[in-house]
Amino acid sequence: MNYALISDIHGNLPALEAVLAHLDQRTDVDAVLHLGDLVGYAPWPNEVIELLRARAIPGVAGNYDSTTATGYGHCGCRYEDPVQEALSHESYEWTLAHTSEASKRWLESLPFRIDLRPLGGHVAGPRLILVHGNPVLNTVYWTEDRSDSFCSKMAEKLGAKAGDVIAFGHTHLPWHREVDGVHFVNTGSVGRPKDHDPRAGFARVTITGDAVEVEFVRVEYDVHRAAAGVRESTLPDAFADFLEQGGKPVEAA
Template identity: 65%
Template structure:
């Protein structure tokens, strides 16, 4: 079985379309799953959700999805400066104002976690555990510099055992490593990468009796279309600049 894992689309329809076209063109992907944060920061929240639904892509709730659905006071996003915090509130307010009732309902129905067993439910392993942030919270950032001890703690919280794989997003930076026989995979971001590479990112996982390979994929998309739409939408222009810089553009204080 081969799985495509996509995360953190953040309303970037051109990026999602390019990724789905790339996956379809491979011809050997059996299932696609999303790891949340379908909306926020770009002007196509309803269109992204409509496409996810039309393609029957199952997945989990990101922090942006669950907060928009419940009308929470903020998006649960991490801010590293006063301007970043201001931008996060502007994006969240715009998104809540523009999502349709159908989109809000769909976001609210997303589960916190999904478990996939490639070898069938009659066997305990291997298990692929899908969450957005961590197995405990979808707002907690699981960065690549987290310690092995933190990874083991999260594996235990998830009930993962040797041979299992835990996949997540939220940080928008892809990474993978194995600790005590459990594979940990951050899929990066389709619609808002933060690793300095503007291209949309996703992951391919090949599995059978065990998880055999993890491949990180980058896909070019119509960046100009996305940037122009952001600037015409009333969202802050900085979101367009951040897309072009792969998340490394520093907001003006």
């Protein structure tokens, strides 16, 4: 099975549309799934949700999804500095106010975890396990510099074994590592990359009986349309700059 895994769209409709148009042209993708954080930071939360629902794309809840759905005190995001923290609160307040009740109810329905058996449910073969942040909390960042022992601990929490693939997002930075036969894949971000490449990103994961292949894909999209949408809204212009710069944070004052 060939899976396209999209994560951290963050309300960026132009980026999502471009990724889906790209996937429609590929013949090597059997299923598309999302790994959460569908809203926040860009002005199309409802439109992103409507498009995913129209395309019947299943997935898991991100921290931004569940906090928006429940009206939690904050978005569960990590802040690089006080400027980023203040901007994050502005984004969350805007998202709470502009996400419809119907969208919030749908976000609340998203599961924390999805397990798939690519070779068929009757076969005790490899599994693809989807979470947003990590198996314990969606607010904990699982970065590439985490140790192999940390990865093994997370695999144990999920009951993963050699041959399985654990996929997640949340950090907006793509990476892939194999530890004790378990594959760990961070898919990167569709709508808010942080690796200084403004293009939308996703991961294609192929799982066969004895092999796992991971491809990180970048897709050009109309970043200026997305940035203009931010600037035309009442969101901070800094979020438009962030998109255009591929994730370079605003300098602290």
